[in-house]
Amino acid sequence: xxxxxxxxxxxxxxxxxxxxxxxxxxxxxxxxxxxxxxxxxxxxxxxxxxxxxxxxxxxxxxxxxxxxxxxxxxxxxxxxxxxxxxxxxxxxxxxxxxxxxxxxxxxxxxxxxxxxxxxxxxxxxxxxxxxxxxxxxxxxxxxxxxxxxxxxxxxxxxxxxxxxxxx
Numbered sequence: 001x002x003x004x005x006x007x008x009x010x011x012x013x014x015x016x017x018x019x020x021x022x023x024x025x026x027x028x029x030x031x032x033x034x035x036x037x038x039x040x041x042x043x044x045x046x047x048x049x050x051x052x053x054x055x056x057x058x059x060x061x062x063x064x065x066x067x068x069x070x071x072x073x074x075x076x077x078x079x080x081x082x083x084x085x086x087x088x089x090x091x092x093x094x095x096x097x098x099x100x101x102x103x104x105x106x107x108x109x110x111x112x113x114x115x116x117x118x119x120x121x122x123x124x125x126x127x128x129x130x131x132x133x134x135x136x137x138x139x140x141x142x143x144x145x146x147x148x149x150x151x152x153x154x155x156x157x158x159x160x161x162x163x164x165x166x167x
Contacts (some may be wrong), residue, residue: 001112002062006070006146018080025079028138029072036067045070046163048119052112075135097128116162
């Protein structure tokens with residue numbers, strides 16, 4: 001199922017992505033990939049959600065595929081059509097959050113993702129709204145997005161009392 005999501009994301013990017021301007025989105029794609037890998041490193045076995053691998057590869061490879069392929073490509077697709085007007089941006093972020101939560105619901109129904117440390121399915125929708133908002137902010141104001149991300153990470157780790165690795 002994870003492989004299918006990755007392949008569909010790549011196919012969608014070829015159909016709807018703005019490949020002529022992909023370099024404009026490269027920093028935000030790197031930002032999401034780095035964030036995903038850093039999250040996994042910091043919390044390790046104490047994550048708020050856990051992917052359950054398909055037959056083709058294990059937990060670690062699933063995380064790597066999402067962090068290095070699926071997430072950056074989907075962020076490329078998201079930014080390829082990011083609207084100019086504020087109201088449309090809000091709707092756009094909600095639509096993308098809806099897409100993400102729908103995919104997560106399917107993963108959850110098929111046992112490909114589970115939640116830990118008090119995380120609930122609906123928190124993921126809120127997380128998606130925040131994530132897409134921060135990605136949009138990063139596209140225009142990277143430093144502000146870094147600061148906001150640190151605040152969000154500290155809040156999540158504190159609120160959910162997730163032990164994390166310092167070294």
